Structures are given as structure tokens and as C-alpha cells.
Amino acid sequence: MITIKDVAKEAGVSVATISRVLNNSPGVSDETRKMVLSVIKRLNYNPNLLGRNLRRMETKMILVLLPTISNPFYARIVKGIEDVAQKNGYGVMLCNTDSDVKRERMYLELLKNRLSDGVIFMAPEIDEGELNEIGEKFAAVQCCEYKEGANVSHVSIDNFKAAYKAVKHLIGLGHKDIGLISCKNNFLSTKQREEGYKKALIDFGIEFNPQYVRYGDYSFKSGFRATKSLLADADKITAIFAISDIMAIGAIKAANENGLKIPDDIAIVGFDNISFAPMYNPSLTTISQPKYDIGCTAMELLIKQIKERGDNKENIILEHELIIRESTVK
Structure with a gap:
């Protein structure tokens, strides 16, 4: 398997230079950058993203906890979450909790063990106190369903x-x-x-x-x-x-x-x-x-928390609409 040291040797530069190119960091000339990228492509080198992300204390993965994957209501929300996540370089892990608090806690261990950068709750089962503990230590957003008294951002409708x-x-x-x-x-x-x-x-x-x-x-x-x-x-x-x-x-x-x-x-x-x-x-x-917008907004709030690492909580209520069709009016 090709390593970063192999790439550095072939390119005639240091491992640090290869790392700067991979991370798009400054301090590398355009000529050197092009040459290194050419060698990476020629050797078919695939960087160890997990190791790199762990060194940065990030995983670029988001945990999404939903009560059931069988309800089509969640499909558009998840689409909004994934679209915003991908645009910002994040992957999404969908976890079906079955509205079971033990299952939810099991998935939250991924967050606590730093295998995820943040969590979006579709319908949190843990109590308000436990939810606040998660919100204090990690990036967290409640989406659709939320605990009224919890100090954790939420996105919903009225x-x-x-x-x-x-x-x-x-x-x-x-x-x-x-x-x-x-x-x-x-x-x-x-x-x-x-x-x-x-x-x-x-x-x-x-x-x-x-x-x-x-x-x-x-x-x-x-x-x-x-x-x-x-x-x-x-x-x-x-x-x-x-x-x-x-x-x-x-x-x-x-x-x-x-x-x-x-x-x-x-x-x-x-x-x-x-x-x-x-x-x-x-x-x-x-x-x-506005299911898609709810998902997009929830993911945008989460990314903001991850980047700013602050305690600012935001609660956003989006508009709803009554759609009149044949089941009430001919």
C-alpha cells in the first residue's frame, strides 16, 4: 500500500509538504503543489482520512437519530440534512432509535467517543437533564420534535x-x-x-x-x-x-x-x-x-455550532401551510 512517505520520496519533498498540499495549507508554491498532486494521482495514493481527522479532533461525520425510518415524513428532512452536510464536507450516519431510550443512548456513545462531530435529534427520548448534558459538551440540534425546557437549539413549526x-x-x-x-x-x-x-x-x-x-x-x-x-x-x-x-x-x-x-x-x-x-x-x-428546509436549517445550525464551538443556542420556527384538496372540498 502506498504511504505518504512513498509520495514524498517520489516527489522529492518532505512529508510535511505533502501534508500541506493535502490540507490545502499555505506555504507551498503553485509549481510544487501541481507536482505533488501529479505524483499523488500517478501513485494512486489515498490519504488516511480517519487518521488525519482524528489528529484534527474531528471526524467529518454527523449522527442523525430518528424514531423510525419507515415513516416517509422523515425522507425530505434527511435529504435537506444530507445536502447541506455534503456541501460542507460532512457525512451522515442515520440511526433508527425505535423511540427506545436505551438504543438512543447506545448511539450517543458514538458522539461521546468522538466518532461523530455532532448530533441531530429528530425526536429525543432522553430526558431534559441528559439532553442538556449532551448540549453542553457537544454540538447538538433538535429537529421537528424537541424538549421545551432543554437548552439545546431546535428547528420546528408551530x-x-x-x-x-x-x-x-x-x-x-x-x-x-x-x-x-x-x-x-x-x-x-x-x-x-x-x-x-x-x-x-x-x-x-x-x-x-x-x-x-x-x-x-x-x-x-x-x-x-x-x-x-x-x-x-x-x-x-x-x-x-x-x-x-x-x-x-x-x-x-x-x-x-x-x-x-x-x-x-x-x-x-x-x-x-x-x-x-x-x-x-x-x-x-x-x-x-417545509420538511426539506427543516433539514437544511438543522444542519446549518449544527455546522455553525461545530465551527464556532460556542454556547449560543438558536430556536427557529419555520412557516407551515394548509393545503386544501379533495378530502375536504370538491
């Missing part, structure tokens, strides 16, 4: 306002008996979307009915089952707000099986605007999150 807007849309169409399909978890977004749903009802003089609430797990089947249950127990319901598009699509399937026409008999709104939302029949009215 989930309360988004849910409020979705339910207000249904009320504006004349619906008063509006079901909710939520999830039982510790995500802040879930709590905020439920609160937005309730506040919209209250503001328009509609009493919140706990019998109109069902819980899923973000899956198509859970949305289907929740809707079947709602339609069986609350036949007055004329609209459903689901806190995720996948559950909303399950709701459409259940409504169709019950012989209901959408949106004539029942209107359905989702959340996230995943790629399937406009393709389903009927196309799904939903809250659109």
Missing part, C-alpha cells in the same frame, strides 16, 4: 397554530362534530396538535367531546382502526382531523369501506403533506411542513 388552522378549516365548512385521531406518546408536537384542535373548537363555540378522540401509532392500520371505532361509536361525526397523513389515509380507507362519500359524508384532514398525500384518491387536505 404545531399548535397548524392544528388550529386545520380544524378551523373544517369548522368553516360547517362541520361541528369533528373527530380527532392522535397518538399516545411524549412528543411535544402531539400535545400541541391536540391543544390546537381543542382551542379551535372552543373558539367557535363547539364543546370538546372526549368520545370523539381515538389514538393510533402513526401507522395506516391504526388510522383505519381508529376511524372504524369512531364511526361505530359516534355516528354524528362528519369530519376527522388526524395528526399524521398516514393515519389520515387509513381514515379515508375506513370511511370508504363504511360506504361514506368523501367529502360529502365525511371530510378528512391530515398533517405533514407526505409525498402520497396528493396522489391518494381523494387527494388529502393536510398541513404542509
